[in-house]
Amino acid sequence: MEFSDYVTLLTCLISISAYGFIKSRKTENEEQSVHATMVGSRVSVWSATLSVCSGFISSISLLGFPAEIYYQGGMMLWFAPMYVISFPIVAFVFLPVLYRLKLTTIYEYFERRFDYKCRFVTTSLFCVQMILYNSVALYAPSLAIASITNIPITVSILITAVLSAFYISVGGVKAGIHTSAIQMLLIFLTMTFIISISLREMSIHDVYTSVVHGKRFILNDFRINPTIRHSVWSLLIGGTGNILALFAANQLSIQRYMAMDTLKSAQKVVLLNIVCNTIILVSYVSVGFLIYAHYKDCHPQIGNANELLPRFVMDVTSKYPGSVGLFAAAVYSAGISTLSASFTAVSSIVINDVWKVYRERRKMAPLRNDQVQNAMRILPIVLSFISIFVAFLCSMLQSIILQVSFIVFGAGGGPVLGSFVVGLFVPRVKEKAALVGLIGSIIVCFSISIGSVLVKVKPVALELGQCSNQTLTYFDESFIGAVTSTPLVFGLERIFAISYQYYSIIAVVTNVALSIVMQKLFELCSLTANHLPVSHELVSPLLTYSSSKRDPELEAHRTQRDTLA
Numbered sequence: 001m002e003f004s005d006y007v008t009l010l011t012c013l014i015s016i017s018a019y020g021f022i023k024s025r026k027t028e029n030e031e032q033s034v035h036a037t038m039v040g041s042r043v044s045v046w047s048a049t050l051s052v053c054s055g056f057i058s059s060i061s062l063l064g065f066p067a068e069i070y071y072q073g074g075m076m077l078w079f080a081p082m083y084v085i086s087f088p089i090v091a092f093v094f095l096p097v098l099y100r101l102k103l104t105t106i107y108e109y110f111e112r113r114f115d116y117k118c119r120f121v122t123t124s125l126f127c128v129q130m131i132l133y134n135s136v137a138l139y140a141p142s143l144a145i146a147s148i149t150n151i152p153i154t155v156s157i158l159i160t161a162v163l164s165a166f167y168i169s170v171g172g173v174k175a176g177i178h179t180s181a182i183q184m185l186l187i188f189l190t191m192t193f194i195i196s197i198s199l200r201e202m203s204i205h206d207v208y209t210s211v212v213h214g215k216r217f218i219l220n221d222f223r224i225n226p227t228i229r230h231s232v233w234s235l236l237i238g239g240t241g242n243i244l245a246l247f248a249a250n251q252l253s254i255q256r257y258m259a260m261d262t263l264k265s266a267q268k269v270v271l272l273n274i275v276c277n278t279i280i281l282v283s284y285v286s287v288g289f290l291i292y293a294h295y296k297d298c299h300p301q302i303g304n305a306n307e308l309l310p311r312f313v314m315d316v317t318s319k320y321p322g323s324v325g326l327f328a329a330a331v332y333s334a335g336i337s338t339l340s341a342s343f344t345a346v347s348s349i350v351i352n353d354v355w356k357v358y359r360e361r362r363k364m365a366p367l368r369n370d371q372v373q374n375a376m377r378i379l380p381i382v383l384s385f386i387s388i389f390v391a392f393l394c395s396m397l398q399s400i401i402l403q404v405s406f407i408v409f410g411a412g413g414g415p416v417l418g419s420f421v422v423g424l425f426v427p428r429v430k431e432k433a434a435l436v437g438l439i440g441s442i443i444v445c446f447s448i449s450i451g452s453v454l455v456k457v458k459p460v461a462l463e464l465g466q467c468s469n470q471t472l473t474y475f476d477e478s479f480i481g482a483v484t485s486t487p488l489v490f491g492l493e494r495i496f497a498i499s500y501q502y503y504s505i506i507a508v509v510t511n512v513a514l515s516i517v518m519q520k521l522f523e524l525c526s527l528t529a530n531h532l533p534v535s536h537e538l539v540s541p542l543l544t545y546s547s548s549k550r551d552p553e554l555e556a557h558r559t560q561r562d563t564l565a
């Protein structure tokens with residue numbers, strides 16, 4: 001990186017920090033309640049939309065998606081129709097319940113619907129999931145920065161962690177929401193810049209011809225084999241599961257929705273995310289295709305697939321002063337916005353679902369505002385130390401970070417989503433059965449995730465170009481989904497080879513099925529009396545609506561009961 005790049009990088013980062021700081025100072029006295037400290041309040045729809053969008057667009061997506069397209073082709077574009085299916089489900093199926101119950105964290109729901117044990121297991125799972133995710137999210141920008149500067153990756157990891165903890169401890173959630181909105185705009189700007197600079201050296205027609213010739217213009221893999229990594233089905237069905245796990249059952253998103261004044265504005269935020277996520281997805285695909293077209297005659301030899309985009313930016317845009325710095329700022333801020341948001345989410349969970357509940361159960365005095373505010377400043381710092389440690393471990397792995405994070409969300413978020421679905425749609429299931437369903441789905445998902453490492457899937461070697469005899473071996477292991485490893489007992493290798501996109505759906509199906517079966521069993525053994533009805537506000541309005549249609553008397557009774565209450 002040149003001097004001008006360092007100036008651009010620092011200017012962007014300092015301006016974003018200053019903006020977050022000023023915004024948070026301005027509103028410091030506005031929000032003193034425990035609720036506001038943890039979820040923020042009165043944020044505009046656009047700020048919240050951009051911040052929800054940026055919540056899960058860290059450097060992992062920024063580096064991972066274009067590399068994925070470059071190595072495997074454009075199938076990921078099927079995420080766009082998948083967003084059109086999944087985000088409305090979040091907005092109209094899950095959000096109304098969260099709003100009706102005025103929850104600060106989603107885990108409160110599990111206690112109200114089931115019991116404290118269910119809340120405890122889902123809370124712990126969330127913390128483990130986010131600590132793993134944070135570590136990958138910390139490693140990704142550090143890797144990018146290390147590959148375009150002389151800064152060693154270890155130093156880069158430390159700087160990123162300190163900056164994210166700083167954002168939150170200085171400004172609280174509100175600063176996080178405002179800075180992440182600005183950071184999202186910076187990401188859009190940078191992607192547009194990379195695309196326009198690249199299109200100066202090749203025409204759209206050249207790019208199209210190259211990707212068609214290089215078999216990257218793949219959009220029509222309709223095979224139903226679940227071991228195919230990216231088929232239309234794995235991306236539509238499995239992708240929907242992933243989006244629901246991320247945007248309906250993850251506190252990182254929920255805390256942003258709950259910062260909206262009304263359900264309607266929160267729903268708008270979720271629906272606008274279809275637009276934001278589609279725009280950014282189209283930019284990943286365009287950049288992936290541009291990278292392929294640029295290197296079609298001589299592909300770069302890089303140590304790690306995630307270094308592909310930084311290398312391309314260095315090769316193509318470095319003649320424009322400050323452009324590499326702009327890219328570095330976007331990658332860094334993508335990382336920082338996600339990290340700061342997830343540090344806040346985990347801190348808020350530890351306070352609300354562990355500390356507060358512990359005191360309540362011990363009949364101790366409720367937490368004071370100043371205690372909550374101090375904890376919200378200190379906890380992000382503690383969490384960043386833990387993440388730094390795990391990120392150092394990540395730097396020893398040579399894994400594909402995008403896939404790793406989807407596995408973490410699938411195995412960690414899928415079971416929680418499953419319990420949410422059981423809670424909302426299967427009123428018959430009570431706490432004991434729900435807990436077995438939850439733990440069963442965690443065991444299944446973790447086993448598949450760990451097992452997937454054991455299975456070697458047939459690699460596809462692709463011609464790289466005329467400049468050497470290299471062959472392309474990244475990312476393509478499960479391209480055709482043919483399992484070639486030694487068969488395991490009971491044909492387990494087929495299960496372990498299932499596309500990582502399906503992990504959330506597998507978790508949901510396992511959780512729901514197991515909960516229903518166990519409930520039946522418990523009822524048969526009379527372990528759980530099934531007489532007590534579940535409060536109607538804890539089940540999906542869709543269910544109460546349809547049951548009231550069938551049973552108007554029941555609904556009349558409920559209305560009367562609610563009026564009295």
Ligand SMILES: O=C(O)CCCC[C@@H]1SC[C@@H]2NC(=O)N[C@@H]21
Binds near residue numbers: 277
């Ligand atoms: O980038 C990350 O931190 C992890 C990967 C998350 C992928 C999801 S898919 C929907 C949303 N849009 C993106 O561009 N990335 C996230």
